[in-house]
Amino acid sequence: MVLNPVLGKLVSKRVVLASASPRRQEILTNVGLRFEVVPSWFKETLEKSSFAAPYEYAVETAKQKALEVANRMHVKHLRTPDVVIGADTIVTVDEQILEKPVDKQDAYRMLSRLNGKEHSVFTGVAIIHCSSKDNQLETEVTDFYEETKVKFSDLSEELLWEYIHSGEPMDKAGGYGIQALGGMLVEYVHGDFLNVVGFPLNHFCKKLAELYYPPPKHNVQHKKYDSIPSVDTFENLSDGESESSDFTEHKGASKLDSSGMCSSGAICNSENNSSIKTGFTVPLENQNGVSESAAKLPSKILELMDGFRASKAMFVASKLKMFDHLKDKGPLKAVDIANEVGTSVCGTERLLDACAALGLLEKTPQGYSNTDSANTYLTSDGECSLHGYIIHSNDHIWPLFTNLESAVKEGSRQNHRAFGKKAEDLFKDYYHSQEVKQRFMAAMHSIAQLTARDVATAFDLSRFKSACDLGGCTGALAHELGQIYPNLKVTVFDLPEVIANTSYFQPPGQNTAPVTFISGDFFKDDLPEADLYILSRILHDWPDEKIHVLLSKISAVCKPGSALLVAEIVLDEQKTHPPRAVLQSLSMTEGKQRSGSEYKQLLEKYGFTNVQIKITGNLLDAVLCFKKNLSP
Ligand SMILES: Cc1cn([C@H]2C[C@H](O)[C@@H](COP(=O)(O)OP(=O)(O)OP(=O)(O)O)O2)c(=O)[nH]c1=O
Missing domain, CATH: 3.40.50.150 (Vaccinia Virus protein VP39)
Structure with a gap:
């Protein structure tokens, strides 16, 4: 599926849709995007007259909606998302911005203004990449808008009121829903239909393509500076073709060079880019203007290469109940934890540093302490403890995975190699060993709770x-x-x-x-x-x-x-x-x-x-x- 490479970039990320709009949820679900919904509490009360153009208002509102959710999740729930998406749809007619009607009279006023005329629907969208550094939220905002022109037929008063009494106008910008009964009011639509419904999917995918698949640098000099995404179609994208882009992906970062330009030469988010990160690797050009891959950083592959070390560090710290000790008594020095747990001081220090590097612990001159996530998920009695599943992963799944090569060659589970026992005998252990049984049940319980x-x-x-x-x-x-x-x-x-x-x-x-x-x-x-x-x-x-x-x-x-x-x-x-x-x-x-x-x-x-x-x-x-x- 050609769109996969674009949306696929979000698969491994924690994506949050900062919107209560069921339409937006449906549009994104329909294309297979996986996301959490956290409606924004941002009140849509920005001063409209302070914006030079209506779309600027929609873009700013979308941005504020998304930022509010990113901040709230970071501070309150301590679950910093990777990407937060916010959107705001407005209708404009005669230079007036129409949002959602407050009551039926308001809906009537709006629909009367739209009656028999062409109007514009703008949706502003903000894509926020988040990261957490020293417990501070860092965000990079990419935003854009899409305009669709819609013309209403000449409609009778009776019809307008009948429509208003249907209840449909109330939660919709401009007081109508083109996707349902409101479709009957509309003579024509010029532009993206889904934009009217609340989310400009096509432009969104182009934006993602622009962020995650910047074209090679040699286009730079010749490319027109505009806000239109540098990848105009998705058809030419496939995972195979995009190999080099994979290698240049940086977690949570848009592809900007140090001048704040997209590597395509387009000014990234000329519409409004609130933060610009420097230091991204862009392909270098040699004297002939041919791009070289020398500076490409295979970050994804490096991450996978080290992934097993990170997993094992977390498993061992959990198994040794270090997070439990720190919950009760932190901050603690490595030597104190080593004494409590009965481990070597130098080994313990290395493990604790690794956990701090992975963001599981905080390290200060007073010693190590749990992050809130560690308290919640890694302690054995945490509110949403995953301890049981982690121990199961360490004791049962890890040995199986160390025999993956044989498993693939033979096409079968490797219990005999991992545990020296056949599956049936392992099952008997489960029956007879209280410890094995409880460990398994604790694992299932922690996942089920979550x-x-x-x-x-x-x-x-x-x-x-x-x-x-x-x-x-x-x-x-x-x-x-x-x-x-x-x-x-x-x-x-x-x-x-x-x-x-x-x-x-x-x-x-x-x-x-x-x-x-x-x-x-x-x-x-x-x-x-x-x-x-x-x-x-x-x-x-x-x-x-x-x-x-x-x-x-x-x-x-x-x-x-x-x-x-x-x-x-x-x-x-x-x-x-x-x-x-x-x-x-x-x-x-x-x-x-x-x-x-x-x-x-x-x-x-x-x-x-x-x-x-x-x-x-x-x-x-x-x-x-x-x-x-x-x-x-
Ligand atoms: C014009 C039009 C708008 N709409 C909807 C899209 C949006 O959901 C809504 C505009 O209000 P918004 O404030 O953009 O969104 P919302 O309040 O529904 O959700 P949130 O603020 O949590 O993101 O109007 C339609 O469903 N059909 C239409 O034809």
């Missing part, structure tokens, strides 16, 4: 009265469902040895809705009755024969109208995104990761219909489907 809200809210499940989470382990998702849907009776169905160990993981306090735990084997035993069944992170692990047994059973107990909710990472149709899922496949379980169409096909095969897929942009996506009504 993903539960996304899964529980991916669809409106309020119509269901009872739900059964098959393989629901510690009940983390079940509790979240109970919180969100207080009338839902939730049951967790899992193996007896799992159910016997769930008490340790139950949330404290009486305020949570009760969850019922029932033990059984979902491949063999009768399933509890429910009108919503849930399979969260189950299907990707099992081979087709087992999935056949499981889905046949669920389908058989599901009454028509009952539903099945599947939570998995849904691959794109090319099966190369998101990378997390693709890399997980390398564990070589007998199961596999699937794309949206593969899930649809699979579920339809077992009598489910109306398959809906929600890409959450986070760790797990969700698929909801309904048991078909029996044919009459």
Whole structure:
């Protein structure tokens, strides 16, 4: 798919859409972009008269919306995003800016002004690349706008009021929605239709192309200075062709040279570029004007080369519970931590420095202390602790990955090489060793806690009265469902040895809705009755024969109208995104990761219909489907 290289650049980044507009969310979701939605709290109250042109107002508002979210996420939630996207749509007629109407009279005033005339719709967009240095947020703003001309027919008063009473105008700039009933008012549109709906997708992709795929420097002298992106079409972009651009990518940085110019020679963001970073590598020219690749920095490859060191440093610091010690007692010197943990002073110092370099710890003359992220995610009792999963990754997944070469050669999981045992024997360990069992459950619990809200809210499940989470382990998702849907009776169905160990993981306090735990084997035993069944992170692990047994059973107990909710990472149709899922496949379980169409096909095969897929942009996506009504 030709667009992949452009949007693909955002895949590994934490992207946030700073907008409550459902249209913007839909436009970006439809092209496969994964993002979080954090609506901006910025009040759209900039003084309009202070802007020379209406689009400047829209661009500035978009920028302020995005900056507010970037700052808030950095300060309050301590989750600095990589990219924040903000947008603002306005309608202008007779040099007046129209935003969203405040009431029906206001809508009437707006629509009357547009009646029978041509007007402009401007959307300002800001793309903010964020990074955190010494706990300070650093931002680089790229912004642009798009104009579309729209002409309304001559409309009667009656029609205008009928339209206003439909309620549609209220949350829309200019008081109309071209994508729905408002489309009937419109005689013609000149320009990008999606721009009117709230997001100029085409220009956005061109901007990304300009940022991530700057053309070679030798174009510089001859290129006209304008604000039009230097890459006009995407057709010529493919990952193969863009190899050199990959090598010149710098995290969170637009491609500007030290003069503030795009390497294309276009003045980057002549529309308004609020920060300019210097020192980017641009291809050098030799005396013949031919660009050389001497200065290219393969940052992506260097990052991958070192990635395993970074993972292991975090794993070992977690395993030695250094983050736990620092949470209780920090700041501490390396020698104190070494004494507490029983490690060498020099080794501990190196490990702590590595963690500081990775942004997990802060180092001051008083010693080392946890960053807020470390407190939240890396301590074993942190609010959203990932400790269990990290230990599982260190003890179980790491040894498997060190045998990846054999796994690829043989096409099978490498338990025998990694642990000196066959898969069946390892499974016996799981049965017999309390420690192994608890470690595994803690791993599942930490991931389930982190993903539960996304899964529980991916669809409106309020119509269901009872739900059964098959393989629901510690009940983390079940509790979240109970919180969100207080009338839902939730049951967790899992193996007896799992159910016997769930008490340790139950949330404290009486305020949570009760969850019922029932033990059984979902491949063999009768399933509890429910009108919503849930399979969260189950299907990707099992081979087709087992999935056949499981889905046949669920389908058989599901009454028509009952539903099945599947939570998995849904691959794109090319099966190369998101990378997390693709890399997980390398564990070589007998199961596999699937794309949206593969899930649809699979579920339809077992009598489910109306398959809906929600890409959450986070760790797990969700698929909801309904048991078909029996044919009459
Ligand atoms: C003209 C027009 C606007 N719109 C919408 C797009 C925007 O959502 C809205 C303009 O308001 P905005 O202030 O741009 O956006 P918003 O309030 O919906 O969301 P946020 O501020 O959180 O980003 O009008 C349509 O949906 N159809 C149309 O035809």
